[in-house]
Amino acid sequence: MTKPSKTIAILVPALLLAAFAAAPAGASAAAPSGIVAAWTQVVPDSIAKSHLQARAVIPNGIPCPKVKKLYSDGRVSQGTMTMRSPGATTGPAFASLRACQANLPTGLKSASVGAIYVPARLHSKIDEIAVFGDTGCRITSSMVQNCASPAEWPLAENARAVAKADPDVIFFTGDFFYREAACPAGKLALCGGSPPPALLPAAGQKFAPISDTDYGWVADTLIPMAPAFSAAPILVTRGNHESCFRGGNGWMMMFEIQLKPDSCAPTAEGTSAPNNAAPTYAVDFPITDSRTLRAVMVDSNAGDNEEITPAWQPTQRATYEQGHSLAAPKKGREAWLVTHRPMFGVDDANDFDPGELNWTSVDQTQAARGLIGRYELMLASHIHTAQVVQMPAEPAQIVFGNGGSMPNPGGVYPVPKYGPLNNDQGQPIANATDPYQTVPSYFWNAVKYGHAIVTPGKKAGQWTFSQRDVTGKQFAVCSANGKNVTCK
Numbered sequence: 008m009t010k011p012s013k014t015i016a017i018l019v020p021a022l023l024l025a026a027f028a029a030a031p032a033g034a035s036a037a038a039p040s041g042i043v044a045a046w047t048q049v050v051p052d053s054i055a056k057s058h059l060q061a062r063a064v065i066p067n068g069i070p071c072p073k074v075k076k077l078y079s080d081g082r083v084s085q086g087t088m089t090m091r092s093p094g095a096t097t098g099p100a101f102a103s104l105r106a107c108q109a110n111l112p113t114g115l116k117s118a119s120v121g122a123i124y125v126p127a128r129l130h131s132k133i134d135e136i137a138v139f140g141d142t143g144c145r146i147t148s149s150m151v152q153n154c155a156s157p158a159e160w161p162l163a164e165n166a167r168a169v170a171k172a173d174p175d176v177i178f179f180t181g182d183f184f185y186r187e188a189a190c191p192a193g194k195l196a197l198c199g200g201s202p203p204p205a206l207l208p209a210a211g212q213k214f215a216p217i218s219d220t221d222y223g224w225v226a227d228t229l230i231p232m233a234p235a236f237s238a239a240p241i242l243v244t245r246g247n248h249e250s251c252f253r254g255g256n257g258w259m260m261m262f263e264i265q266l267k268p269d270s271c272a273p274t275a276e277g278t279s280a281p282n283n284a285a286p287t288y289a290v291d292f293p294i295t296d297s298r299t300l301r302a303v304m305v306d307s308n309a310g311d312n313e314e315i316t317p318a319w320q321p322t323q324r325a326t327y328e329q330g331h332s333l334a335a336p337k338k339g340r341e342a343w344l345v346t347h348r349p350m351f352g353v354d355d356a357n358d359f360d361p362g363e364l365n366w367t368s369v370d371q372t373q374a375a376r377g378l379i380g381r382y383e384l385m386l387a388s389h390i391h392t393a394q395v396v397q398m399p400a401e402p403a404q405i406v407f408g409n410g411g412s413m414p415n416p417g418g419v420y421p422v423p424k425y426g427p428l429n430n431d432q433g434q435p436i437a438n439a440t441d442p443y444q445t446v447p448s449y450f451w452n453a454v455k456y457g458h459a460i461v462t463p464g465k466k467a468g469q470w471t472f473s474q475r476d477v478t479g480k481q482f483a484v485c486s487a488n489g490k491n492v493t494c495k
């Protein structure tokens with residue numbers, strides 16, 4: 008069998024042919040050989056006791072492939088996969104691909120989906136976690152990343168370096184999808200050929216209320232992420248680029264935990280997409296005999312960077328209340344909040360308006376006010392840098408947003424003069440309750456593409472975050488001791 012990365016490179020032309028062949032009846036009899044991508048997703052034990060679920064993306068019109076399972080004791084079995092379909096109103100945006108899922112049992116030695124091997128087990132002791140987020144190639148009408156240059160959009164290289172580190176598990180911190188517009192005229196050398204958003208099927212004049220397409224996901228995520236997918240099971244976080252009006256339909260079809268295909272579907276008229284938060288959940292990772300890491304996953308795709316939006320607060324607060332319950336203290340257990348938008352995140356100075364501080368994601372900061380005290384650390388991305396913000400007596404915020412999507416052009420990240428939920432005059436921002444009265448006791452920021460490899464220290468609460476560039480070379484080390492993190 009071929010290694011996954013090679014398989015994908017070879018099979019995409021076949022996929023394109025399959026997609027353009029309009030013969031679903033005939034195609035349904037075809038062997039499920041044209042698998043576009045496959046990976047193993049980390050899911051809560053309410054879904055799979057092993058915490059592992061194989062996923063595959065296939066051309067529309069063929070059945071889901073079988074999962075072949077080789078057990079440690081030598082037994083072999085085959086399992087069927089369940090199809091995940093996009094919402095019925097996504098129209099031509101998701102006409103070409105479908106996704107499939109199947110739980111993996113414990114006790115496997117290896118597993119494969121069609122010709123692609125997928126990670127088959129979680130180690131009984133996790134001692135290496137790869138973390139990264141914010142990975143897609145940014146295309147809007149005004150901002151274009153050079154998707155054609157591995158140096159300027161280095162996701163594939165970064166994913167290869169992650170695979171080379173051979174982690175036990177990968178935490179993806181959100182924001183896969185950035186191909187939100189057709190490549191602008193005059194920028195074809197940078198992004199020509201990038202799959203554009205689909206037109207509405209009937210009128211053909213107006214863009215659908217979503218920016219993602221199945222081929223956009225192939226280009227932005229499935230091909231460049233393939234080395235990482237083959238390396239280890241992946242725990243995925245929904246970013247604001249996976250909001251329903253952006254990459255949400257692809258997210259729901261391929262990556263959301265629950266099989267609920269209409270979660271992001273546009274209205275029947277195709278005029279708007281919903282705003283929603285997926286359910287909060289937690290996954291436990293054994294570290295040593297006496298030490299467990301609990302990752303509490305909160306969906307922060309929605310909400311606002313600069314304003315507190317009262318209409319959204321109750322929905323978002325409920326997700327953090329659930330997270331707070333899941334983070335209940337237990338001997339030997341350390342809880343991390345994993346959510347895309349940072350509680351304490353310092354944005355580029357060029358990215359905020361007069362009168363505002365450069366704290367980002369204030370809707371999240373407000374919604375989680377009083378609900379973060381049980382976490383040892385908070386992992387996020389959203390800001391396209393590697394960053395640590397320590398607020399006194401709070402869990403450190405670590406940002407892993409340097410996965411490949413272009414950073415803001417300014418590159419200046421000043422420490423705010425006042426605490427989160429205040430404006431630049433030290434006054435509460437509109438709708439803020441209980442703004443922070445202190446400023447960061449520590450701040451570290453690096454504008455450099457890469458990922459982090461996280462390893463546990465000898466004692467409870469001790470962790471090392473090796474900050475690495477896209478070749479895997481370490482450029483900084485951050486050390487956690489309880490709720491505190493410093494870097495050098």
Ligand SMILES: [Fe+2]
Pocket residue numbers: 141182246248389390391408412
């Ligand atoms: Fe992002």
Ligand SMILES: [Fe+2]
Pocket residue numbers: 182246247248347388389390
């Ligand atoms: Fe983001």
